[in-house]
Amino acid sequence: MAIKIYIDQGHNPVNPNAGAEGNGLREQNITYRIGRELASLLEADPEFEVRLSRPTAQTQLGNSLSTSLQARVQDANAWGADYFISLHTNASEISSATGTEAFAYARGSAAFALAEDLVEGVSAVTGLPNRGTFVRSGLYVLRRTAMPAVLLELGFITNPGDAALMNENPGLFAQGIYRGIKNYTGL
Numbered sequence: 001m002a003i004k005i006y007i008d009q010g011h012n013p014v015n016p017n018a019g020a021e022g023n024g025l026r027e028q029n030i031t032y033r034i035g036r037e038l039a040s041l042l043e044a045d046p047e048f049e050v051r052l053s054r055p056t057a058q059t060q061l062g063n064s065l066s067t068s069l070q071a072r073v074q075d076a077n078a079w080g081a082d083y084f085i086s087l088h089t090n091a092s093e094i095s096s097a098t099g100t101e102a103f104a105y106a107r108g109s110a111a112f113a114l115a116e117d118l119v120e121g122v123s124a125v126t127g128l129p130n131r132g133t134f135v136r137s138g139l140y141v142l143r144r145t146a147m148p149a150v151l152l153e154l155g156f157i158t159n160p161g162d163a164a165l166m167n168e169n170p171g172l173f174a175q176g177i178y179r180g181i182k183n184y185t186g187l
Contacts, residue, residue, distance in 0.1 A: 002048055002049040003048050003049070003185060003187075004049045004050075004079065004081045004082045004083070005042055005048055005049070005051075005081065005085065005181065006050075006051050006053070006076040006083065006085070006147075007035045007039055007042075007050060007051070007053065008053040008076070008084060008086040008087065009032045009034075009036075009052060009054045009087055010031045010088040010151075011027055011028035011088075012054075012059075012060050013029075013057060013059070014060070016065050016067075017061070017062065017064075017065045017068035017069070019031070019088070019089065021157065022089075022158035022159075023157065023158070023160050023163040023164070025157055025166075025167055027088065027157055030089055030157065030166045030167060031087040031088060031154075032054055034173045034174055034177075035052055036170075037170050037171045037174035038173075039052055041174055041175070042178065042181075047185070047187045048181075051075070051079050053071075053076075066140075069140040069144075070140075070144075072086070072141060073140065076145055076146075077145065077146045077147075081145075081147050082147055082148075083148055083181075084141065084145045084147055084148070084149035085118070085149075085181075086149065086151045086152065087154060088151060088152065088153050089153065089156065089162075090154075090158075091157055091158045092156055092158050092159075093158075094158075095159055095160070096159065097158065098128060098129055098155070098156055098159045098162050099128050099130065099131040099155065099156070100119050100126070100128050100130060100152070100154055100155060101119060101130075101131035102116070102118055102119045102132075102134070102150050102151065102152045103115065103135070103139060103142065103151040104134075104135060104149070105135070105136075105137050105139075106135060106137065107135050109148065110148040111142070111149055111150055112133060112135070114148055114150050114180070114181075115133040116133045117180040118150060118152050118176075118181070119131070119133055119180070120180060121176040121179035122152070122154060122177060122180065124176065124179065125172050125173075125175050125176035125179060126155070126172050126173060126176055128155055131153075136151065139151055154166055155173075
């Protein structure tokens with residue numbers, strides 16, 4: 001039976017729950033494109049089934065921040081996903097901040113181990129620094145999912161180099177995540 005991967009392309013096209021902006025780019029557009037690229041890789045692999053939170057760039061989830069997050073979690077739970085991966089871009093007032101990091105609900109969990117493999121995969125393929133994996137038990141998408149869930153900060157939209165790489169090479173990030181998934185699942 002195929003492993004079901006739910007890809008949550010963080011944020012909505014417009015408010016409520018629109019993402020960060022930096023270097024003339026919008027987080028929700030970057031996460032949408034990387035999510036589509038990742039879905040293509042997973043769909044081509046018979047070991048996986050995939051579902052996207054935003055099947056189109058215009059897909060708007062919920063009418064508030066809380067209902068947007070609820071819609072993503074409820075969809076993944078109802079579908080019976082085996083793993084939930086929420087894609088985001090990081091932001092900082094320090095424009096030199098760079099790299100990939102991830103968050104999971106608890107250390108020592110399946111989600112934490114998956115997060116470590118995802119960060120390593122993205123870092124290896126893109127060359128961005130591996131900033132590590134951290135516990136963030138307060139994040140709604142990590143505590144309300146019925147399956148191991150990871151929130152992945154791909155790179156910094158506020159760093160010109162990270163932003164350009166995410167915008168110009170979304171396939172690299174998708175390949176890195178795919179590599180991390182394959183490593184974690186042993187497939």
